[in-house]
Amino acid sequence: MSTPRDRRPLSLVQRAKDDAPEAEVRPLDWGIVRRLFGYTRPFARKRNWLIVLTLLRASQLPALAWMTALIIAGPISKHQLSPLFGWIAAYAVMAVLTDGLFHFRQRFALEIGEMVVGQMRSDIFDHVSRMPMSFFHRVKLGRILSRVTSDVESLRAGIEQVFFVGIVQLGQMVFAAAVMAWTDWVLFLVVLGLAPVLWLLNNHFRVRLSRDTRAQQESFSRVTATLAESINGIRVTQGFVRQTTNAGLFRSLLADHSRYSMGAARSSAILLPLLELNSQFFVAILLMLGGWQVLDGQVEIGVLITFFLFANQFFAPIQVLGNLYNQALVSMAGAERVFQLLDIKPDWEDAPSAVELPDPRVQAKSSADLAKARGARVEFRNVAFGYDAKQRVLHDVSFTAEPGQMIALVGHTGSGKSSIINLVSKFYLPTAGEVLIDGYDIRGITGRSLHRQSGMVQQSNxxxxxxxxxxxxxxxxxxxxxxxxxxxxxxxxxxxxxxxxxxxxxxxxxxxxxxxxxxxxxxxxxxxxxxxPRLLILDEATSAIDALTEARLQQALVTLLAGRTSFVVAHRLSTIRHADLVLVLDAGRVVERGTHAELLSLKKHYAALHEQFVRMGAA
Missing domain, CATH: 3.40.50.300 (P-loop containing nucleotide triphosphate hydrolases)
Structure with missing residues (x-):
């Protein structure tokens, strides 16, 4: 049976490190942006069309404003009715074309966002499913779920909204700025005076928004992790009447999350109105200067109308970009956390030179050969192992399981039984010594080929x-x-x-x-x-079965184990009476070995265990 000491995944220092919040980084990391952009390569054609449509959209909106200004300053101000209809028709065509292209830009953006999100979730699943068992002992389930759900979903908004909408808004500002500079460079210099103010405001709130956003994302991850853990352990929670206590702890996590969310909301609520206030303030200045120019006869009223229409085109994206910036921070935090998960290197991997473990049953030419090939030969040579590099749980373990033999592992909780099973299954690698399967060092064969020839029945069915x-x-x-x-x-x-x-x-x-x-x-x-399987592992496989069902299964076990090499961990000694070899473990060492009868005759560790089980009625 697995034990707390037997499965110590990491030291307390390492666990604290894994549970600690991620270090603060720059809000907008272009390395992450490039990596995220790389997910669009499989559909580069659609992506490129989307970029073209986005640039067109960025120019079409100011073009509509320009046509409006030309119509007002031209046919309307000069009372020319005939050209007016032509201009209106041209405006209508441009409007229809603009909205038609917007349909495809929107659709392509949503499709690309969905495809990127789907591929990213698939990559996370593939990556996590290939990680060794130590990873799952170290990383909470809720954290993994948070990466696949909320973090990846924040990337969808970043792709569909921040990137492409941001291009449209910035393009609109650039186009509007060019027209304003061409129309009246004096008034345009006034508009340029807004740039340093906006930059200072943005720079002041950037760090604050980044800190609050990252803390918000991290707190949500803790909420998700706690929720998943509580649901998985609901039987224990209810059994020990912990509902009220756990609910209080969960509410405290929710309060923390709300506090961080409110902090981000307050920062955003200050920044956006300030940006809008500055825009209105500069519009007032433009009205004063532009009005003076018109009254003084320096410019015509049509020029002023054109300039103000484009000033609106210039200032309108500011608030949108402010919102997009907030979303960009969320997306960056989500992307960073997702890529951190994807960049976790396994504690160990199959060696590049690892080979497939041959299955001798494939080459068997007769029923006799097939019967001989049904079992695998397993050998431990001076094996030492520890889940924590500083503390070993197995010491100098050596034994051989011949093909078809049943090896029983017996010992008190924490003796090392599950560690031996984990090594046989190549869920972990030995710290020292060798584990051989059919003469192949387990380090030199692929885990996939070994698992194809292995079977396992665990206590947690x-x-x-x-x-x-x-x-x-x-x-x-x-x-x-x-x-x-x-x-x-x-x-x-x-x-x-x-x-x-x-x-x-x-x-x-x-x-x-x-x-x-x-x-x-x-x-x-x-x-x-x-x-x-050729190699069968029964880890407390009958612990969940009542005595009557177990009696029925004895013959089934004989059928299941026949000819196969098997490792059996059991506290019911009736399960292992007929084992070919019983290994008695204590504190990670094999202290006795032999058959059931041989070990009873020694009247030592195994005999004492047997006596305990007899008194408990489990033998």
Missing amino acids: FLFAGSVLDNIRFGRPEATEAEVRAAVEKLGCADMFDSLPQGLATVVSERGGGISAGQRQLVCFARALLAD
Whole structure:
């Protein structure tokens, strides 16, 4: 059985480091922007068209304003009716063209955003699913969920809104500035005086908004992580009447999140009105100077109208860009956190020179050869191991499991049983020594090829949401229903599945809800048998089964284990009486080895354990 000491994933220092908030970085990181932009390469043609449409949109909006100014300053001010209809028709054509292209710009932006988000979520899933077990002991589930949900979703807004809408608004300002400079350079110099003021305001609030936004994102991650942990542990929560206490803790996390969100909202609520106030202030100055020029006869009224229309085109994007800047900060924080997850290097990976573990059953030419090839040879040579580099949980462990043998691991909690299983399964690599499978060092074979020839039935009989049939053929998806039925009948438990409401088609909820613990365990046994492994691991596999069901499973276990090399961890000694080799572990060392009878005759550790189980009625 797994133990707290047996599975210490990291030191307290490392755990604190992993749970600490990320270090502060520049709000807009162009390295992250370039990396995010790289996700658009698979659909570069659509992306390039979108950029062209965005630039057109940036010029079309000021062009409409220019046409409005020309119509007012021309036919309307000069009372020319005939040209007016022509100008209005041209304006209508431009308006229709502008809105038509806007449709495609909007559609392409949404499509690209969806494709990027989908690819990014797929990359996160692929990356996480390939990480070793130490990663999942270190990183909370809620943090991973937060990356896939809220963080990636913030990137969608960054792609669909911030980037392309920002180009339109900036392009509109540049075009408007060019027209204003050409129309009246004196008034344009007044407009330019606004730039330093806007820059100072933006620079003052930038750091504040960045800090508040990052704290807001981090606090939401803590909320998500706590929610996921609470749901997973709801049985313990209710069993120890912790609902009120946990709800209070959750409310405190929500209060922190609200505090950070309110801080970001206050900063934004100050910045945007200030930007708008400055815009209105400069419009007032322009009215005063422009009015004086018209009254003094220096410019015509049409020129002033043109200038003010474009001044509006210049100032209007400021508030939009302010909102986009806030969204950009959220997107940057989300992108940084997502890429931090994607950049986590596994504690170990298959060596580049790793080879596929050969399956001798493929070359078997006769039933006798096939029977010999059904088991794998496993050897531990002076193996030492520790989940934490500073503290080892296994010391100088050596033994050999010949093909077809059953190896029983016995010992008190924390003795190292699960550590041996983790090494055999290549969920971890030994700190020292060698683990050999069929003569191959486990470091030199791919984990994928080893797992194809391995099967595992654990104490936590995990089932996926779906039918019983789908769960049984999880390890062999191509298996037919007839093959699944044959495996179930071979185990001698077909009647227990037939008693379910829809038989093998019965749908179970997440973690196997809807069927009994014993039935869930039977599903796991059938799953392992259908996968036809050469190396089988039973980790407290019968702990969730009552005595009557276990008695029925004894013959099924014989069928399941026949010819296969197996490692069995059990506290019920009845499960391991017929083991070929029993390893008695204590504090990470093999203190006794032999058969059940041999170890009883020694009257030492194993005999004492046996006596305890006899008194408890578990032998």
